[in-house]
Amino acid sequence: MDLFANLAHGFAVAFSPINLLMCLIGALVGTLVGVLPGIGTIATVAMLLPITFGLPPVGALIMLAGIYYGAQYGGSTTSILVNIPGEATSVVTALDGHQMAKQGRAGPALAIAAIGSFFAGCVATVLIAVLGAPLTKLALAFGPAEYFSLMVLGLIFAVVLAKGSVLKAIAMIVFGLLLSMVGSDIETGASRMAFNIPELADGLGFATVAMGVFGFAEIIRNLDHGAEMSRDLVQQKITGLMPTRKDLIDSAPAIGRGTVLGSILGILPGGGAVIASFAAYTLEKKLAKNPSRFGRGAIEGVAAPESANNAAAQTSFIPLLTLGIPPNAVMALMVGAMTIHGIVPGPQVMQKQPDLVWGMIASMWIGNLMLIIINLPLVGIWVRLLRVPYRLMFPSIVIFCAIGIYSVNNAPVDVILAGVFGLVGYWLIKHDFEPAPLLLGMVLGPLMEENLRRALLISRGDWSVFLSRPLSAVLLAIAAGLLVLAVLPSLRAKRDEVFTESEG
Amino acid sequence: MADTMGHTASATDNMTRNTSVALGIVLLGLAPQIFELVWSLGTLVGLGAGRGPLQVVTAHLTALVTSVPSLIAVLAAVPGMILSYFSPGSAAAAAKSTLSSDELLALIYSYPLFAVAILTLFVRIRAPQDYIGGVVLMAVALFALWASSDLQGMHGFSFGAGTAPRMFGVLLVALSASIALTGLLHEGEGLSHYSWRGPLFVSAAIIFFALAIRPLGLVVTAFSSFLIAAIGSHETTWLEAVIVGACLTLGCAILFPYILGLPMPMFPRFLIQ
Numbered sequence: 018m019d020l021f022a023n024l025a026h027g028f029a030v031a032f033s034p035i036n037l038l039m040c041l042i043g044a045l046v047g048t049l050v051g052v053l054p055g056i057g058t059i060a061t062v063a064m065l066l067p068i069t070f071g072l073p074p075v076g077a078l079i080m081l082a083g084i085y086y087g088a089q090y091g092g093s094t095t096s097i098l099v100n101i102p103g104e105a106t107s108v109v110t111a112l113d114g115h116q117m118a119k120q121g122r123a124g125p126a127l128a129i130a131a132i133g134s135f136f137a138g139c140v141a142t143v144l145i146a147v148l149g150a151p152l153t154k155l156a157l158a159f160g161p162a163e164y165f166s167l168m169v170l171g172l173i174f175a176v177v178l179a180k181g182s183v184l185k186a187i188a189m190i191v192f193g194l195l196l197s198m199v200g201s202d203i204e205t206g207a208s209r210m211a212f213n214i215p216e217l218a219d220g221l222g223f224a225t226v227a228m229g230v231f232g233f234a235e236i237i238r239n240l241d242h243g244a245e246m247s248r249d250l251v252q253q254k255i256t257g258l259m260p261t262r263k264d265l266i267d268s269a270p271a272i273g274r275g276t277v278l279g280s281i282l283g284i285l286p287g288g289g290a291v292i293a294s295f296a297a298y299t300l301e302k303k304l305a306k307n308p309s310r311f312g313r314g315a316i317e318g319v320a321a322p323e324s325a326n327n328a329a330a331q332t333s334f335i336p337l338l339t340l341g342i343p344p345n346a347v348m349a350l351m352v353g354a355m356t357i358h359g360i361v362p363g364p365q366v367m368q369k370q371p372d373l374v375w376g377m378i379a380s381m382w383i384g385n386l387m388l389i390i391i392n393l394p395l396v397g398i399w400v401r402l403l404r405v406p407y408r409l410m411f412p413s414i415v416i417f418c419a420i421g422i423y424s425v426n427n428a429p430v431d432v433i434l435a436g437v438f439g440l441v442g443y444w445l446i447k448h449d450f451e452p453a454p455l456l457l458g459m460v461l462g463p464l465m466e467e468n469l470r471r472a473l474l475i476s477r478g479d480w481s482v483f484l485s486r487p488l489s490a491v492l493l494a495i496a497a498g499l500l501v502l503a504v505l506p507s508l509r510a511k512r513d514e515v516f517t518e519s520e521g
Numbered sequence: 522m523a524d525t526m527g528h529t530a531s532a533t534d535n536m537t538r539n540t541s542v543a544l545g546i547v548l549l550g551l552a553p554q555i556f557e558l559v560w561s562l563g564t565l566v567g568l569g570a571g572r573g574p575l576q577v578v579t580a581h582l583t584a585l586v587t588s589v590p591s592l593i594a595v596l597a598a599v600p601g602m603i604l605s606y607f608s609p610g611s612a613a614a615a616a617k618s619t620l621s622s623d624e625l626l627a628l629i630y631s632y633p634l635f636a637v638a639i640l641t642l643f644v645r646i647r648a649p650q651d652y653i654g655g656v657v658l659m660a661v662a663l664f665a666l667w668a669s670s671d672l673q674g675m676h677g678f679s680f681g682a683g684t685a686p687r688m689f690g691v692l693l694v695a696l697s698a699s700i701a702l703t704g705l706l707h708e709g710e711g712l713s714h715y716s717w718r719g720p721l722f723v724s725a726a727i728i729f730f731a732l733a734i735r736p737l738g739l740v741v742t743a744f745s746s747f748l749i750a751a752i753g754s755h756e757t758t759w760l761e762a763v764i765v766g767a768c769l770t771l772g773c774a775i776l777f778p779y780i781l782g783l784p785m786p787m788f789p790r791f792l793i794q
Binding site for chain 2 (some may be wrong): 071182184185187188191192194195202204205207208209212235236237240241406407409411412413415416417419422424427429430432433435436439443444446447448449450466468469473474477478494506516
């Protein structure tokens with residue numbers, strides 16, 4: 018009964034007053050940011066990274082995790098009430114959720130979203146606890162060749178699941194890989210592509226790049242459309258939070274399916290919460306007896322994606338904690354946070370830092386509980402926040418980001434670099450390139466290069482090592498299969514369908 | 522008559538568009554040289570070190586001319602090179618002993634882009650968004666190939682510092698070339714509209730922040746940057762922006778140095794001293 022002992026240990030850690038406070042702050046800040054449109058989870062985690070410097074590592078990670086799932090949660094609130102998804106993950110929630118709110122059923126929609134998220138959070142917490150140890154053992158069987166193949170698989174997943182052109186997504190990943198090579202070479206110490214600029218000798222910090230490409234670029238893009246955004250607030254008072262018995266019966270299976278789908282997609286590298294919510298919505302629509310109800314206020318259309326994105330947000334910690342491979346851009350920032358606190362993510366973390374791992378897992382459950390208790394009464398405040406006009410919000414975000422970047426290294430050059438990457442990100446958006454694969458490539462770059470070099474060194478330069486080791490061969494075969502599937506016209510059409518649905 | 526007029530008009534219109542795209546690509550091909558020239562202007566007023574503007578111009582012009590023979594040699598040897606070398610980068614590295622960095626820049630970066638520019642004149646661009654996106658990305662990749670050309674390549678079966686950058690650089694050249702190619706083969710979206718106001722003032726605010734934070738401290742910098750960024754939207758009213766900016770500055774001045782304990786200068790240096 019190692020599992021229960023571990024979980025109990027985790028709860029003991031998470032219930033210490035300071036960690037409870039961190040969890041609360043993280044969940045609240047996350048919700049706040051999730052509510053505000055125009056600033057995504059990645060930018061938030063990057064922006065708040067410096068805030069955690071002064072904290073003990075466990076508290077810092079608990080808080081960052083809280084920000085992450087709190088943001089998922091806050092995004093759904095605004096989707097339902099104002100039809101503005103605060104986060105990409107809650108885009109589909111807006112479809113049915115806002116319709117429900119218009120019919121005067123905002124209360125049940127919010128409650129179901131919260132219940133679904135909480136249920137998914139509970140399942141995902143248990144899943145992390147159960148899968149953690151065995152996956153760690155598996156990770157020990159991984160050699161450099163397997164690691165390299167796994168990362169290739171993860172990147173291919175990110176490509177297949179990204180929307181838009183497969184070719185462009187791969188190009189973005191390779192661009193990210195190239196960016197990651199700026200700075201000193203790990204093995205030889207040679208300065209690469211740094212042009213004798215001392216600030217580049219250490220490489221491009223990816224908090225800097227993330228803030229530029231996701232924070233500044235997003236702001237500049239929003240200014241294009243004019244700062245005013247149409248906000249049809251649901252003005253009437255929200256009464257009757259409790260869903261009816263029928264609502265509960267209708268949504269229970271949807272929550273279950275959403276949780277399962279989300280958990281699976283969260284574990285897979287390259288997946289994550291966004292794709293999970295899209296997939297769960299599509300699945301519900303396919304399974305429904307009367308699909309035409311969707312888009313007109315079907316409660317399943319709220320329950321499934323909300324459970325799925327929350328489940329995925331949490332299970333995406335599994336590859337990070339067991340294999341040390343970040344499956345998406347937010348987890349990549351978590352790696353950054355861990356490194357700052359002197360923790361190397363990977364199989365050893367579970368053994369060497371049980372406080373950290375199990376404390377974080379337990380805190381997720383507590384955080385979810387906090388979200389459900391705190392946020393339902395706070396809905397009114399969150400909605401009022403949305404009335405803050407964008408013309409006042411965007412300069413504040415710019416300043417906050419600038420201070421955040423500056424405080425990472427106390428380096429003004431970092432701020433300018435982030436500004437440059439903001440313009441690069443704006444250009445990428447204009448040319449329909451997605452920035453998320455770029456960041457993933459940038460994070461996995463050093464790991465990939467290191468394992469590739471090591472694998473080839475061990476095999477004495479023989480490239481066939483990636484195919485002759487069974488585990489590695491299987492991983493590469495899956496990656497190749499996925500890529501072929503993604504390019505096949507029939508699946509492409511379906512994939513586009515999933516993404517256009519949200520815009521319709 | 523009117524019909525032919527209309528026809529030629531649209532044909533010339535297409536031509537001028539392609540010419541401007543081609544000119545843009547040529548400019549892109551010379552961008553690093555131009556950048557170094559602008560940078561070198563700083564040496565005139567005593568800022569920074571490096572080559573003076575005159576040296577930069579002559580060095581790059583000679584490099585563009587003197588690299589022509591090696592360009593021809595490379596072109597002639599292409600089939601053999603593909604077989605014997607891993608990438609154009611390492612091919613260039615092999616020839617490095619005879620070529621200067623400026624000549625390599627011309628060879629690896631500028632001339633391939635000039636070739637693309639010439640090609641642009643003769644094709645019909647169906648999806649400008651993809652075509653230009655692909656070409657610019659290709660420029661980035663070629664530039665990375667040049668930047669890593671001075672690094673050591675494979676020795677024996679172990680990777681040198683330059684192997685992986687070159688590998689991914691070549692991969693990105695191939696990928697971006699295919700993106701550009703799809704822009705020629707499939708109809709697609711045109712260039713989207715760029716606005717100048719938002720990017721300009723947000724960038725200005727960021728640059729001001731970076732330059733001012735050390736000498737002027739958090740309070741002055743945050744407040745001024747806020748106002749600069751606020752110009753980025755045409756809806757900003759001054760009174761409102763000043764009030765919110767002041768509140769935000771106050772909030773940041775309390776939050777970052779005191780609550781979070783991040784070391785940060787608060788007030789202008791000359792006031793404290």
